[in-house]
Amino acid sequence: MKKLNNSDKIICRCEDITEAEVIQAMEMGAQTADEVKRLTRAGMGHCQGRTCRRLINQMLARKTGQRPENQKAVTQRSPLQPISLKTLADYKK
Amino acid sequence: MTKSTDLIVVGGGIIGAATGYYLAKSGYKVRLMEKGYLCAGSTGRCIGGIRQQFTSDGSIKLMLESIELFKNMDRDLGTDVHWHPGGYLFLAHSPEKKEAFLSNIAIQHKSGLKDVRWVDAYEAKQIAPGLNIDGLLGGSYCPTDGQAYPFAVVNGYTEKIKSLGGTINTFAEVTSIIHGGGKVKGVRTAKGEEYLADIVINAAGPWAKELGAMAGIEVPVEPERHEALITEGVEYLGLPMLVDYRIDGGYFQQFKHNGQFIGCYTPVPNVPGHDSDSTYEFLAEMPKRMLKLVPSLAPVKVIRQWSGSYEMTADGNPIMDQSEIEGFYVLAGMCGHGFMLGPAMGQMMAKFIASGNKKSPIAEFALNRDYSYREAMK
Numbered sequence: 215m216k217k218l219n220n221s222d223k224i225i226c227r228c229e230d231i232t233e234a235e236v237i238q239a240m241e242m243g244a245q246t247a248d249e250v251k252r253l254t255r256a257g258m259g260h261c262q263g264r265t266c267r268r269l270i271n272q273m274l275a276r277k278t279g280q281r282p283e284n285q286k287a288v289t290q291r292s293p294l295q296p297i298s299l300k301t302l303a304d305y306k307k
Numbered sequence: 308m309t310k311s312t313d314l315i316v317v318g319g320g321i322i323g324a325a326t327g328y329y330l331a332k333s334g335y336k337v338r339l340m341e342k343g344y345l346c347a348g349s350t351g352r353c354i355g356g357i358r359q360q361f362t363s364d365g366s367i368k369l370m371l372e373s374i375e376l377f378k379n380m381d382r383d384l385g386t387d388v389h390w391h392p393g394g395y396l397f398l399a400h401s402p403e404k405k406e407a408f409l410s411n412i413a414i415q416h417k418s419g420l421k422d423v424r425w426v427d428a429y430e431a432k433q434i435a436p437g438l439n440i441d442g443l444l445g446g447s448y449c450p451t452d453g454q455a456y457p458f459a460v461v462n463g464y465t466e467k468i469k470s471l472g473g474t475i476n477t478f479a480e481v482t483s484i485i486h487g488g489g490k491v492k493g494v495r496t497a498k499g500e501e502y503l504a505d506i507v508i509n510a511a512g513p514w515a516k517e518l519g520a521m522a523g524i525e526v527p528v529e530p531e532r533h534e535a536l537i538t539e540g541v542e543y544l545g546l547p548m549l550v551d552y553r554i555d556g557g558y559f560q561q562f563k564h565n566g567q568f569i570g571c572y573t574p575v576p577n578v579p580g581h582d583s584d585s586t587y588e589f590l591a592e593m594p595k596r597m598l599k600l601v602p603s604l605a606p607v608k609v610i611r612q613w614s615g616s617y618e619m620t621a622d623g624n625p626i627m628d629q630s631e632i633e634g635f636y637v638l639a640g641m642c643g644h645g646f647m648l649g650p651a652m653g654q655m656m657a658k659f660i661a662s663g664n665k666k667s668p669i670a671e672f673a674l675n676r677d678y679s680y681r682e683a684m685k
Binding site: 242243244245246248249252253258259260262291292293296297298299300302303305 | 477598
C-alpha cells in the first residue's frame with residue numbers, strides 16, 4: 215500500500231478535505247473551526263462533521279498552542295441525521 | 308495602539324469584501340474590519356442565487372453589470388467561485404401574477420435586460436424537468452441568471468485585498484466611529500484599539516443601523532430573519548432557481564458544483580430583529596413547498612438548516628451614499644440581494660468614493676430619500 219503524504223490525509227471524509235487544505239485555511243487566517251468549515255467545506259457534508267471536527271480542533275490547538283477542548287466548537291445544526299424531504303413533508307405534530 | 312490606512316471598510320461579507328477589493332485595486336490602502344469571521348453574517352447564510360429580474364432601473368442595470376463580473380470572476384480572483392448560469396424561473400399561478408410579470412418583463416427589457424421572457428406552463432416544464440405544472444399559467448424566465456458559491460467569492464475578494472497590500476482584521480468589532488468637525492477620522496474597537504482613516508465605509512449589513520448610530524447617522528435598515536435548508540448532493544438535474552411567490556411558496560435551486568439543493572421562503576408574518584434561531588416549523592414546512600413544485604425530489608435528504616438576516620429598507624432598494632459626516636459612507640440595505648448585487652455594488656462604490664462626489668451616483672439609492680416606492684420582485 216502506498217504510504218500517504220501528510221497532504222493526502224483525509225480529514226473530512228464527506229467532502230474529501232485533506233490535511234493540506236485545512237493547513238492552507240489556517241494559513242489564510244482561520245483561527246476557529248467555524249472558519250475552517252467555511253473555507254474548506256470540512257464538516258459541511260453528509261455526517262455534519264462527526265469525525266472531522268475533532269481532528270480540526272486538534273490541528274487548531276496545535277497551531278495556537280492551546281488544548282483541543284479549549285477550541286470553540288463549530289456550530290451544530292439540526293437535523294442530527296439526514297432526513298428525506300418526504301419524511302419531513304409528511305411530518306405531523 | 309493606533310494604526311492608519313487610507314480607508315476602513317466595516318463588514319466582512321460580500322459588500323465589504325467587494326468594495327474593499329475594488330478600492331484596493333484602484334490604489335487605496337484598505338483595512339477591512341469584521342466583528343466575527345468572514346461571512347459570519349448574512350453572506351455566509353445566503354443561498355447563492357444571482358438574478359437580473361428586478362423592477363427598478365437601478366437594480367436591473369447593476370445586476371447586468373454584476374453578472375458580467377461573476378462571469379469573469381474565476382480569472383479575476385484566481386479562484387473557482389462556481390458561477391453557473393442556471394437561470395431563474397418565477398412562477399405565476401394566478402392571472403394577477405401573470406399580468407404583473409408581463410409588465411415587469413416590459414420594464415426589464417426597457418432597462419436593457421433582453422434575456423428575460425414569458426414562458427407558458429408547457430415550456431416551463433421543458434426548462435425545469437420534473438416541475439409540477441398543476442395550476443401554473445407560466446413564468447418569467449431568464450436563462451442568464453445563475454448561481455455562485457458565496458464563501459469562495461468573499462474569500463477570493465479578501466485574499467486579493469491582502470495581495471494588493473490591504474489588511475483584513477477579523478474578530479475586530481467596531482464599537483465607535485471617531486469623527487469631529489463634520490469629518491470621519493477612524494474607528495475604535497471593542498478591544499480598545501484605534502484605527503485611523505479619512506474614509507470609513509459602513510458595510511455592516513444587518514448591523515448597518517447600529518454602526519450608523521455610532522456616528523449619529525440614521526441608517527434605516529432593519530434585519531429580518533429568513534430560514535434556509537440544504538440537502539445532500541445528488542445528480543445535477545438542470546433546474547433553474549424556482550421562485551414561487553404564493554403565500555405557501557418559496558425559492559430553491561440546485562448547486563451545479565456539488566448537486567446540493569438549497570432553499571428558503573419568506574415567513575409570513577415577517578420575523579424582525581437579529582434572531583438567528585432555526586425552527587422545526589421551517590424544517591417541516593420547506594420540504595412540503597419544495598415537493599409541491601418538484602415531487603420527484605422526495606427521497607433527497609436534508610442535511611442542515613440555519614437562518615440569517617435579510618437587511619431590509621422600507622422601499623426594497625439598497626442605500627449607497629455618503630452621510631452628512633464627510634468620509635463616512637453607507638453601503639447597506641441590500642434586502643436579501645447583497646450577494647448578487649455585491650460585485651457591481653462594490654465596483655460602483657469604489658468609483659463613487661474615488662470621484663469625491665458628495666451625492667449618491669443613483670438617486671434611488673440615496674440615504675435621505677423618499678422610501679415609499681416598492682420593489683415588486685423582492
